[in-house]
Amino acid sequence: MEKVPAFQKTRIAPTPSGYLHLGNVLSFALTAELARRSGARILLRIDDLDRQRVQPAYIQDIFDTLQFLEIPWHEGPRTAQEFEREYSQVHRMELYKAALVELVEKDAVFACSCSRSKLAADGGEAYRGTCLLQTIALDGPDMNWRLYTSLDRKLRVHTWPNDSRDAVLPASMQYFVVRKRDGFPAYQLTSVVDDRHFGVDLVVRGADLWPSTLAQVYLASILQEESFLQTTFNHHPLLMKQGEVKLSKSASDTSIQYLRGAGKRPADVYTMIAHMLHHEGTINNWQELGGLVLGENSRPAS
Numbered sequence: 001m002e003k004v005p006a007f008q009k010t011r012i013a014p015t016p017s018g019y020l021h022l023g024n025v026l027s028f029a030l031t032a033e034l035a036r037r038s039g040a041r042i043l044l045r046i047d048d049l050d051r052q053r054v055q056p057a058y059i060q061d062i063f064d065t066l067q068f069l070e071i072p073w074h075e076g077p078r079t080a081q082e083f084e085r086e087y088s089q090v091h092r093m094e095l096y097k098a099a100l101v102e103l104v105e106k107d108a109v110f111a112c113s114c115s116r117s118k119l120a121a122d123g124g125e126a127y128r129g130t131c132l133l134q135t136i137a138l139d140g141p142d143m144n145w146r147l148y149t150s151l152d153r154k155l156r157v158h159t160w161p162n163d164s165r166d167a168v169l170p171a172s173m174q175y176f177v178v179r180k181r182d183g184f185p186a187y188q189l190t191s192v193v194d195d196r197h198f199g200v201d202l203v204v205r206g207a208d209l210w211p212s213t214l215a216q217v218y219l220a221s222i223l224q225e226e227s228f229l230q231t232t233f234n235h236h237p238l239l240m241k242q243g244e245v246k247l248s249k250s251a252s253d254t255s256i257q258y259l260r261g262a263g264k265r266p267a268d269v270y271t272m273i274a275h276m277l278h279h280e281g282t283i284n285n286w287q288e289l290g291g292l293v294l295g296e297n298s299r300p301a302s
Contacts, residue, residue: 004161007040007232010202011195012066012073015047016058019255020065022273023206023239026289028071029270030236031204033290034160043198044076047191049089049184059083065256069266071286075198095193096185099223100145100178104138108222109178111136111143127175145179147219155217160202160234173215188215196220196228207235236293239276 012028014020035042046062048054060080066073077083089096103109112131119127127146138145151169158164178189185193191212195203205213213233220228241254259269270283274292283289 004034004037005232007035007038007202009043009075009198009200010035010040010204011043011045011198011200012071013045013047013191013194014062015050016055016062017050017053018058019061019257021254021256022269022276023254025065025069025071025256025269026239026273026293027204027206027236028066028069029273029286029289030234030293032071032286033294034202034204034234036287036290037294038161038202040202041074042072043200044073045194045198046077046083046087047089047187047194049187049190051184056080061257064260068256068260069269069286089190089194092190092194092197093185095197096190099189099193100185102223103145103147103178106222108148109138109145110148110175111138111140112146112175112177113140113143115181126172129175132175142181144177144181146175147178147222149173149175149218153218153221155214155221156229157213157217158230158232160232162232167214169214169218170211173211173218176215178219188212188219192216192220192223192225192228195231196225199227201227201230202232202234204234204236206238208238210235237277239273 010031012031014024032042034040044062044066046059048059063078063080065071077087100109110132112127113136114127114130131146136143149169151171151174153168155167155169156164157167176188177186180186194200203213213235217229256269259272264272267282267284270285270289271281273289274281274283277292279292283292
């Protein structure tokens with residue numbers, strides 16, 4: 001079996017905007033298995049700055065799900081109360097603000113007054129540079145801050161286990177938002193800052209987040225975050241419902257909360273995921289599920 005490289009830390013980083021579903025569990029199990037094989041510690045980091053969608057029940061669900069499925073973590077909060085008291089992203093606002101100040105000092109951002117309805121009227125969610133040359137004041141009310149970007153800039157992404165690939169920013173990420181209209185930092189910026197702050201060097205996420213990875217690598221290159229630029233990424237396949245529909249937190253029938261209430265055991269949940277990956281047979285735990293996804297072609301670092 002091929003020896004995998006050693007890593008220091010990875011993270012489980014759910015967003016409490018709904019009850020966790022089978023797709024989240026696949027990502028968590030794969031994270032835990034990659035950590036086991038590479039010797040990395042696991043950080044539980046909950047992304048809770050979307051304050052309009054975050055609910056206490058969704059935060060509690062994260063702890064309930066991890067404990068029910070016996071998925072381990074080594075750092076971070078052990079309870080919802082400890083999370084709110086010590087680990088919420090609101091406690092790291094000064095770090096995010098410092099990164100935003102640095103972007104302003106580098107003349108790397110511009111103000112944008114476009115609402116989602118304006119973007120939709122312009123043809124979709126992709127931003128077309130409407131405010132790019134309007135020199136709107138950054139400190140104006142209800143302004144997004146967008147990053148100046150180039151679709152020609154080559155980005156190098158390190159991929160699991162020890163490879164790399166070159167790519168460019170997709171059009172959907174052109175001039176992406178780093179500070180939202182409400183003044184809060186946007187996801188791409190907080191993710192880069194948090195991973196740097198906690199010393200994460202291995203990131204596991206779904207294949208649908210490849211554009212986000214490219215945006216974060218782009219942002220890290222502007223901020224000269226060399227440690228983030230050395231991060232290794234594993235983008236795993238997504239679980240799809242019938243009709244090739246991606247799982248979402250609004251699909252209650254795939255939520256772990258629903259399945260627990262229906263009397264399902266952890267092995268039932270892991271086996272359901274395996275069947276959605278077209279694997280027959282029983283899967284008893286996260287180790288077996290992670291091994292199924294990875295294949296038994298690597299072993300823990302010595």
